Amino acid sequence: SQQGEEDPQALSIQEGENATMNCSYKTSINNLQWYRQNSGRGLVHLILIRSNEREKHSGRLRVTLDTSKKSSSLLITASRAADTASYFCATDAFNAGGTSYGKLTFGQGTILTVHP
Amino acid sequence: GAGVSQTPSNKVTEKGKYVELRCDPISGHTALYWYRQSLGQGPEFLIYFQGTGAADDSGLPNDRFFAVRPEGSVSTLKIQRTERGDSAVYLCASSPLGLAAQETQYFGPGTRLLVL
Numbered sequence: 001s002q003q004g005e006e007d008p009q010a011l012s013i014q015e016g017e018n019a020t021m022n023c024s025y026k027t028s029i030n031n032l033q034w035y036r037q038n039s040g041r042g043l044v045h046l047i048l049i050r051s052n053e054r055e056k057h058s059g060r061l062r063v064t065l066d067t068s069k070k071s072s073s074l075l076i077t078a079s080r081a082a083d084t085a086s087y088f089c090a091t092d093a094f095n096a097g098g099t100s101y102g103k104l105t106f107g108q109g110t111i112l113t114v115h116p
Numbered sequence: 117g118a119g120v121s122q123t124p125s126n127k128v129t130e131k132g133k134y135v136e137l138r139c140d141p142i143s144g145h146t147a148l149y150w151y152r153q154s155l156g157q158g159p160e161f162l163i164y165f166q167g168t169g170a171a172d173d174s175g176l177p178n179d180r181f182f183a184v185r186p187e188g189s190v191s192t193l194k195i196q197r198t199e200r201g202d203s204a205v206y207l208c209a210s211s212p213l214g215l216a217a218q219e220t221q222y223f224g225p226g227t228r229l230l231v232l
Contacts, residue, residue: 031218043159043207043223050218088158102214103149103172104221106158
């Protein structure tokens with residue numbers, strides 16, 4: 001099973017509203033990343049949050065990380081129709097030897113639809 | 117500069133045939149990753165190269181799958197005796213250093229493989 005689990009699986013909102021997506025994971029992580037994917041291709045990196053960080057902002061994006069709960073959230077404020085896409089969280093986890101190669105484990109994603 | 121490129125963009129083959137998928141990473145990037153994404157799922161890790169060597173091939177599903185990166189730049193993913201279950205989008209990503217350097221991975225557009 002995949003490390004990251006996104007919630008909800010699908011989200012439909014009106015333009016201008018905020019969208020919140022959640023991600024839970026199971027093992028200790030080096031960092032957690034959020035990606036956007038349009039039309040089943042072309043993953044675009046949105047934001048990377050390190051395990052010792054709690055919150056990060058980038059434009060209209062706000063990501064939080066709670067390592068005690070093994071969860072993260074992505075907030076998109078003032079959504080636009082162009083934000084319609086699938087959003088994935090991906091964890092860079094430590095292996096049994098306590099190292100990390102940066103290989104990412106993705107969740108199943110949240111499909112966001114923003115209606116004009 | 118140019119991003120990650122992958123060729124072909126689409127590949128249709130018959131069950132039992134051999135296929136090669138090519139990835140050109142961003143120039144100078146040491147780390148290269150292959151992922152596979154089935155419909156409606158998040159990408160799944162296949163193999164990671166640090167330079168010319170496969171540092172982690174734990175995601176390759178079986179011995180029909182093999183990947184090389186002989187000169188530390190271009191990589192080829194090779195699938196022998198293809199099966200219908202191999203149908204998926206194969207994604208390649210690169211990053212400057214790898215080795216848990218807390219880096220963004222830059223993804224190519226993917227190769228959509230369909231095995232009939």
